[in-house]
Amino acid sequence: MNLASEFGDDRVFNTPLTEQGIVGFAIGAAFEGMRPVAEVQFADYVYPAFDQLVNEAAKARFRAGVNAKGQSCGGLVVLCKYFYVPPTSEHTNSRRYHSQSPESLFTHIPGLRVVMPRGPAQAKGLLLAAIASNDPVVFMEPKILYRAAVEYVPAESYEIPLSKAEIVKPGKDVTIISYGTPLYTCSNAIEKAEADFGCQIELIDLRTIYPWDRPTIIESVKRTGKAIVVHESMTNSGVGAEVAATIQEQCFLNLEAPVARVCGWSTHMGLIYERFNIPDVTRIYDAIKTTLDY
Incomplete structure (x- = not known):
């Protein structure tokens, strides 16, 4: 709520609904030293951006090393909401196209990190760690928790280490x-x-x-x-x-x-x-x- 009002239209803005373009734009921003968070919304629609993630983001460090800040595609986070959500008033497309869970596809790609939190407090700490990471991160949130989970989340900044169960x-x-x-x-x-x-x-x-x-x-x-x-x-x-x-x-x-x-x-x-x-x-x-x- 009110992110554009708080941070300005130059940092928070709508983009055309093209997943390949959204992720490609974010990769370019990451190469320039920024730490973009690209919102694909439903993981079901991340497939048009698969080429950008697999052939560009994931291979950046292997291909070109790092920049003066120690980054390759560092700080690039792609947010996706994944899998089952109870039926709504929408037609059957909501189940046909909005209930997939493609995380295993990304676990086969060296250079990417794949993070999946179980709740709000975990999501905040893992997301801040993902933004700070110098690796591109596919951050997949269970969409059902947007309706089901209520949890205390500290207001202060904190990170939960990646790759730690x-x-x-x-x-x-x-x-x-x-x-x-x-x-x-x-x-x-x-x-x-x-x-x-x-x-x-x-x-x-x-x-x-x-x-x-x-x-x-x-x-x-x-x-x-x-x-x-x-x-x-x-x-x-x-x-x-x-x-x-x-x-x-x-x-x-x-x-x-x-x-x-x-x-x-x-x-x-x-x-x-x-x-x-x-x-x-x-x-x-x-x-x-x-x-x-x-």
Whole structure:
């Protein structure tokens, strides 16, 4: 609210609705030493800017080194809102084009950072760290939290380190790794499972999904011996596949059960019954029970 009034029209202004142009403009500004924040709004519409991000922003340092300020494309942040949002009065296009979760595409691009906060306080600290970073950052916010989350956010400036996971809840029997909105679903499933099974479950928020915090995950799984990865995007080639492969490589002799994945189904978001496509409390609860009983 009132950003243009506070900071002036030369810093806050509308641009033509062309994602390739918005991101290309931001890349040029970053090369000139500014720290632009480009708003793509829906992650579903970031694809026209994919070439700019992959072939320009991500390769800037590799191709040209850094400028006198130590920056390449530093300070470039591309904001996207991603994945499922409950139906509104809009027509079915809101589900067809506004409910995708393309984060795994960007995790395959060296030179980019990919950040996904779970709530308002995390979003502020991670966003300020992203703006300060000398790497281009794709900053993906769960759009459902714009309607669902109410949280105290300190007024003062603070940063949360990038590429550092947070142990949201300690435990000794199972490690659950997630990011974004599913952290809340996992918490609900964990509360029920701990009451029913008498177990203690560790919950970890990746926060940055590329480059992600491997040491924290590996240390946790070596202690618990069991791991479950939860995310809303599709199972096939998702972030969970990389996490599961790393756990298998680094924790093989410590594992007491296969690494489980509870993810979205490998299909388009339905025009109705959207909730059937994403992990819910029941699916996570069942995965906990199966992993404990293995």
